[in-house]
Amino acid sequence: MARRTKAEAAATREALLDAAEEIFLERGVARTSLEQIARHAGMTRGAVYWHFRNKADLFRAMLDRVRMPFQELIDEIGDPNLATAPLxxxxxxxxxxxxxxxxxxYRRVHAILIHHCEVFxxxxxxSMQNEMAEEALGALVDYFGCAxxxxxxxxDLQPELAARLLQSSLSGLFHDWLRNHEQFSxxxxxMELVDTLLKLLARESG
Amino acid sequence: MARRTKAEAAATREALLDAAEEIFLERGVARTSLEQIARHAGMTRGAVYWHFRNKADLFRAMLDRVRMPFQELIDEIGDPNLATAPLxxxxxxxxxxxxxxxxxxYRRVHAILIHHCEVFxxxxxxSMQNEMAEEALGALVDYFGCAxxxxxxxxDLQPELAARLLQSSLSGLFHDWLRNHEQFSxxxxxMELVDTLLKLLARESG
DNA sequence: TCACATCCATACACTCATGAATGTAAAAAG
DNA sequence: CTTTTTACATTCATGAGTGTATGGATGTGA
Incomplete structure (x- = not known):
């Protein structure tokens, strides 16, 4: 086959990652072959092995496309008005x-990570989920401590306990939603959950 | 190899299931071969294919060893004093x-189901998790409605919202704990979580 | 005790996925 | 315009895992 232009090559790389996302989500990571990914992107395995060393490398690349914003999600917690209005x-x-x-x-990649892949x-x-959970918990502890x-x-409530309560709720909501995102928004x-929980946890000032 | 007595045969079957539990938990379901399971139980694949039709059948048998109590967990919700003291x-x-x-x-099998296996x-x-979650939610809705x-x-709280709050918390706690059960009890x-949440949700009668 | 079924090991055939090797036409570099 | 590199496709070798067929020794029921 003919050589493609640089832009076209980058496009096929993205197409391969898109295909990987879809099929990983559909059939699980372990059960999908590189052949299936390539075919779904209109390519052959040659293209896959050109852009990635192997399946693990492709998987990592797929994660990298959302890793930056993944971190943003945590960095976002480092908000301004922490000191004045933590809740x-x-x-x-x-x-x-x-x-x-x-x-x-985001939804797809997180769903794959949590529900459609084993150790790899x-x-x-x-361990990635653990880090995520602990970072979130740590941030929430800071917030509630400040509050x-x-x-x-x-x-009558320990800040750490409040943090664990919210963190568990978010974690559960997260898992339940990723399992079937069409069930609810x-x-x-x-936001219903968070607001009512925050209302319950806040000192009643009305 | 010689034929074993009936009791011995049943023992090897259990040993195979034990081995499967351990290795599934350790390396994930997809990455473990029947050969590894057999060797870990001190047998060969011949024993596996005698007791089970294939990997899926073995997996199902592994689940069946805890399915009954699995159901108990839900049935347990059908308690007596629902009508008088739901909380x-x-x-x-x-x-x-x-x-x-x-x-x-119980811990191992649930951990495998939730964190160490893909679609299969x-x-x-x-879908099994979905059913579990929905049944739990339904029961909690009944409880809080009664309350x-x-x-x-x-x-100032809808019963259904209270139920979703508790269900999410339990789900999150469940997932987080199964991911690393040595982190906490x-x-x-x-119980800390449940009690504080119930306290927050209950009408203040003090 | 004798035939038979059972429990498991061994051997074999087959599929499938991987990864490397090779081919190749066009883009890019000079 | 020539050379080199790129971006794939194609082919091939290999291994891992599965499923099945067969063998064989021993409990088990008669």
Whole structure:
């Protein structure tokens, strides 16, 4: 076959990653062959082995396409008004996180990571999830600790406990939604959840 | 090799299932071969193909060893004092559920189902999780609905929302714990979570 | 005790996926 | 315009895993 232009080559690379996303999500990572990915992108395995060393390398590349925003999701927690209105900051961070998760690519890749792949060479999805969960928990502990010092938290509640409560809820919502995203809108139901929980956790000032 | 007695045959069957549990949990379902399972049990693949038709059949048999109590976990929700003290009933159901989950076999099999296997022939772990989640949610909706009619629930809270809140928390806790059960005791942290949440959701009667 | 069924090991055939090797036409570099 | 490199396709060798067929020794029922 003829050589393609640089732009075309980059396009086929993206097409291969797109195809990998779709088929990984559909049939699971272990059960999909590089042949299937290539065919679904209108290519052959030659193209795959040109752009990636092997399946693990392709998988990593697929993750890399969302890794940056993946981090954003956590960095977003480093908001401005942490010091003054931590509960409001949590509300906003969740809002933006849900919005981001609704983008197809984010949703797909996270669903693959959590529900459609097992341990995989050097890549261990479970440890990635662990890091994610712990970082989120740590941030929430900071928030609620700040809220406690500002007197915005119920006095009969440890900040750490409040953080674990919210983190578990978010984690559960996350898993349940990724399992079947057509069941409900994570943005809508998530904000309902977060708001009512924050209302329950906040010191009643009305 | 010589024929074994009936009891010995049953023992090797159990040994094969034990081996499968361990290796599935360690390396994931897709990456483990029947050869590895057989060797780990001190047998050959001949034994595996005698007791099970194929890998999927073995997997199903592994699930069957805990399916009955798996159902118990849900049936347990059908408690007596639903009509009089629903919140207390939730407390007790969670208590017993956590205790059950701490048994190694339950923990292992659930961890495999949720974190160490992908879609798999006719077996779809995700739909199983979906059913589990929906049944739990339905039961909780009943409970909180009952609590609301009894005036034991905060009046500014929909029963269904309360149920979703608790269900998400439990789901998140479940996933997080199964990912790394040495991080914390699900019984201890779970009961902390449930109790504080129930306290927050209950109508303040003090 | 004798025939038979059972429990498991061994051997074999087959598929499928991988990865490397090779081919090749066109783009890019000079 | 020539040379080199790129971006794939095609082919081939290999191995891993599966499923089946067969063998064989021993419990088991009569």
């Amino acid at each position: 409001e900051a949590i509300h906003q961070a969740c809002q933006r996180g849900f919005t981001r998760l609704e983008q197809p690519r 060479g050097e890549i261990d999805p479970l 406690a010092r500002l007197g915005q938290l119920r006095t 994570i943005h809508q139901r998530g | 207390e009933a939730i407390h007790q159901a969670c208590q017993r559920g956590f205790t059950r989950l701490e048994q190694p076999r 022939g006719e077996i779809d772990p995700l 609301a009619r009894l005036g034991q629930l905060r009046t 699900i019984h201890q942290r779970g």
